[in-house]
Amino acid sequence: MIIEQPQEWSHDSGFSGIDSPSRPSWKLESIELFRRISVTASLFKSGVNLNTATALAHELYNAANFAAVAVTERQTTLAYVGPLYESEAPHLERFCPAVRLCLEIGKNQTCRHNTEDHLLSNCWSSVQPEKERDSQNPHWLVAIPLENELEVCGTLLIFGSELSPIESSNLELARWAAQEVSLNLEMCRLRGSAGQLAEAELKALRAQISPHFLFNTLNTIAALVRLDAERARELIVDFASFFRRTLKQHGEFVLLSEELDYVKHYLRLEQVRFGTNIRVSYDIGTGTEQVVVPVLTVQPLVENAVNHGLAPQIGGGTIVIQTRTIDDGDIVIEVNDNGVGMDEATLAKALKPEHSEGLGMALSNINERLHKLFGSQYSLKIESELGKGTKVVFRVPRVKRV
Numbered sequence: 566m567i568i569e570q571p572q573e574w575s576h577d578s579g580f581s582g583i584d585s586p587s588r589p590s591w592k593l594e595s596i597e598l599f600r601r602i603s604v605t606a607s608l609f610k611s612g613v614n615l616n617t618a619t620a621l622a623h624e625l626y627n628a629a630n631f632a633a634v635a636v637t638e639r640q641t642t643l644a645y646v647g648p649l650y651e652s653e654a655p656h657l658e659r660f661c662p663a664v665r666l667c668l669e670i671g672k673n674q675t676c677r678h679n680t681e682d683h684l685l686s687n688c689w690s691s692v693q694p695e696k697e698r699d700s701q702n703p704h705w706l707v708a709i710p711l712e713n714e715l716e717v718c719g720t721l722l723i724f725g726s727e728l729s730p731i732e733s734s735n736l737e738l739a740r741w742a743a744q745e746v747s748l749n750l751e752m753c754r755l756r757g758s759a760g761q762l763a764e765a766e767l768k769a770l771r772a773q774i775s776p777h778f779l780f781n782t783l784n785t786i787a788a789l790v791r792l793d794a795e796r797a798r799e800l801i802v803d804f805a806s807f808f809r810r811t812l813k814q815h816g817e818f819v820l821l822s823e824e825l826d827y828v829k830h831y832l833r834l835e836q837v838r839f840g841t842n843i844r845v846s847y848d849i850g851t852g853t854e855q856v857v858v859p860v861l862t863v864q865p866l867v868e869n870a871v872n873h874g875l876a877p878q879i880g881g882g883t884i885v886i887q888t889r890t891i892d893d894g895d896i897v898i899e900v901n902d903n904g905v906g907m908d909e910a911t912l913a914k915a916l917k918p919e920h921s922e923g924l925g926m927a928l929s930n931i932n933e934r935l936h937k938l939f940g941s942q943y944s945l946k947i948e949s950e951l952g953k954g955t956k957v958v959f960r961v962p963r964v965k966r967v
Contacts (some may be wrong), residue, residue: 598628602738606745610753613711613719618643625723625742629735632726636711638719639668664720667708671717674708705731709743713751721746755806785837786824797908803833817938818964821888821896822854824863828886831864835871842881843871850889856896857964865927866900866957874904874955882954895960903954912949928957935959 605624608617618636622644626634633647704726711719713819721743725731782804789797807830825847836843867884875882885901916929916946932945939962949955 579593581704598738599741602628605746606742606749609711609746609749612753613638613643613750615643618719621721621742621746622646625739627720629723629738629774630729630732631723631735631739632729633722633724635722635724636719637664637722639717643719647657661708661722663706663708664722665685667710667720668717671710671712673710675705677704677706707736707739709740710747712747713754718750732773782834782838789837799832800837801829806830807834817859818857818940819860820854821856821858821863821898824848824858824860824884825854828864831868832871832884839876839881843875844881844883846883846885848885848887850896853888853890853896857960858896858898858904858961859931859938862931862934862959863898863900865931869927869957870900870902870904872953874902874906876904878905890963891960894963896963897958897960899956899958901954901956905951906951906955907949908951912947915947915949916945931959935961 602624608620611617613636622634622636623646625631626646630644631647633645635645636643637649661675661676666672667674705724706725709721709723710717711721721739722729723736723739782800786797786800786804789800807827832843832845863886867886870884875884882903885899887897887899887901889897891897916932928945928947935943937943943960943962946958947955948958
């Protein structure tokens with residue numbers, strides 16, 4: 566925890582109406598004050614911690630005529646600015662009944678404090694709702710909850726005294742600051758949830774290794790051991806590389822060149838089974854291979870083309886993988902096949918997870934991941950015609966390093 570004495574207020578800060586020797590009361594019309602508080606509150610997107618708590622306590626103490634300002638977590642007082650109770654400020658959350666009740670029920674609470682008794686365990690009167698505070702008595706502490714949607718995770722505390730009573734305008738400022746902090750804490754929680762969801766979806770995609778593909782490949786290798794030992798050895802290397810990449814934790818992003826290497830390992834394994842029925846062509850735009858893409862985006866689309874496009878078709882067909890840069894700088898990636906295609910009813914359901922089964926689930930999974938990572942404008946586009954084939958297209962922002 567950081568306990569600091571107040572710093573001298575700078576008179577060139579743009580505020581007027583000084584109510585104390587060192588600090589002014591804020592003025593409602595001061596846009597700059599709200600801007601500074603808002604910027605400070607935005608730091609809480611990273612959570613409640615020592616740095617964010619200290620910044621908020623300092624900003625409010627300097628902005629308003631409070632006797633002291635503190636920020637607590639549920640178990641710890643993180644920051645305290647002001648002359649009152651300095652020696653025992655680390656224990657506010659333990660000794661102050663208003664703080665304990667505020668943490669418990671998530672409502673503003675107040676209690677009077679006795680400035681003549683500097684032991685926190687002795688100085689508090691009974692707690693009561695903030696709206697019942699006696700404005701004629703200056704010796705009040707107000708506890709305001711800091712919360713996200715799920716829980717109260719801390720409190721903002723403001724102290725009044727004889728020299729620094731809690732004015733209604735300053736109290737409104739503190740309430741507004743707490744609301745701004747709570748909004749940013751909720752954004753922090755949602756960002757964490759989105760990250761966890763994206764990670765879970767990626768794990769689910771990695772887990773969708775077709776057992777038929779696994780067993781067919783192993784059987785093919787076993788058959789080749791006696792007929793062509795050198796070819797069998799090459800396949801084992803490809804097989805090991807493919808599954809090492811599948812199971813290895815890469816994070817969310819890889820270079821497009823790495824994703825394409827993964828595709829090549831996969832296709833070499835499939836071509837052992839299907840022979841010349843599976844043909845592939847690459848048209849890779851200049852400079853696109855060094856662009857970052859979400860891991861496991863291209864390979865599942867190619868596998869989908871093999872299993873649902875070419876394998877059901879007599880004589881197989883060709884897969885064309887294309888990448889290019891478009892005018893706005895984004896990278897477009899296409900996987901085309903001239904397989905059996907889809908009818909309109911099947912195409913309409915292709916991106917719906919409740920419809921997809923097996924590897925088809927990969928389409929909806931990839932689509933959701935693109936949305937979460939880049940926004941709704943980044944999504945899979947599927948064109949298909951029965952008997953002519955399917956084209957799956959998506960784009961990613963141009964980022965050149967992981």
